[in-house]
Amino acid sequence: MPSTPPPDFASLSLAEIARLAEEDRLPPVESWNPSHCGHSDMRIARDGTWFHQGSPIGRLPMVRLFSTILRREPDGRFVLVTPVEKLDIDVEDAPFTAVEMKREGEGDAMKLAFRLNTGDLVTAGPEHGLRFEDREDGPRPYLHVRRGLEALVARTVYYELAEIALANGSTPPGVWSNGAFFPLEPAE
Structure with missing residues (x-):
């Protein structure tokens, strides 16, 4: 360490x-x-x-x-x-929390990086996917960190993701990172 x-x-x-x-x-x-x-x-x-x-x-x-x-x-x-x-x-939920996000690029050339509450850095993409669940208290976004461990995306960071998704005009609304598309709606 x-x-x-x-x-x-x-x-x-x-x-x-x-x-x-x-x-x-x-x-x-x-x-x-x-x-x-x-x-x-x-x-x-x-x-x-x-x-x-x-x-x-x-x-x-x-x-x-x-x-x-x-x-x-x-x-x-x-x-x-x-x-x-x-x-x-x-x-109680996920072992990590994604507390900050940074983005570069636009559309399908966009890259999204996250800082976790532990200081770890994760760039979303095919190996570090984003997924969304609907819960009684609202949508819950998760980022795959490693070996089946996930980070709950902090609410403020989720709002940033939603803003990007709504601005890019995709159907369904979603975000791109490292060539992978992540819809903001739960998987069926």
């Missing part, structure tokens, strides 16, 4: 964001299969806040570290995994 703070998202070009995301090496959690050891006493709230034993974890470097060993199991559970232990973690 880097010891320096992440760069200022607003000052980065999308090419720089893509390079930084590529350089961000993660542990090979998909290859670690220790025995289940119990519960971590941790929870990720719907707003992306991480808690341990009921108290928020206030240190972003600690949250970032834990996020690198997070994995989604085939049965849908979330676990923190190391080579020697696997602990359940409760996730």
Whole structure:
């Protein structure tokens, strides 16, 4: 894990964001299969806040570290995994939150990059899709981050996506990023 703070998202070009995301090496959690050891006493709230034993974890470097060993199991559970232990973690919605967006280009040449609450950078595209769900409290947009883990797109960022979608005149309304089109309506 880097010891320096992440760069200022607003000052980065999308090419720089893509390079930084590529350089961000993660542990090979998909290859670690220790025995289940119990519960971590941790929870990720719907707003992306991480808690341990009921108290928020206030240190972003600690949250970032834990996020690198997070994995989604085939049965849908979330676990923190190391080579020697696997602990359940409760996730109220999605384990990450996309808190900021940056765009370059127009129409089908557009690229959209997102900064997550953990400092991770993700560029939407074929490998990092956007999907939308209708819920009782309104539409809920998600960004695929990695290995079945998603980020809930913050409401303010969703409004930016909706503005782009309505302005581009596509039917159905949607956005482009890295050559992929993402309709703002839920998949059937």
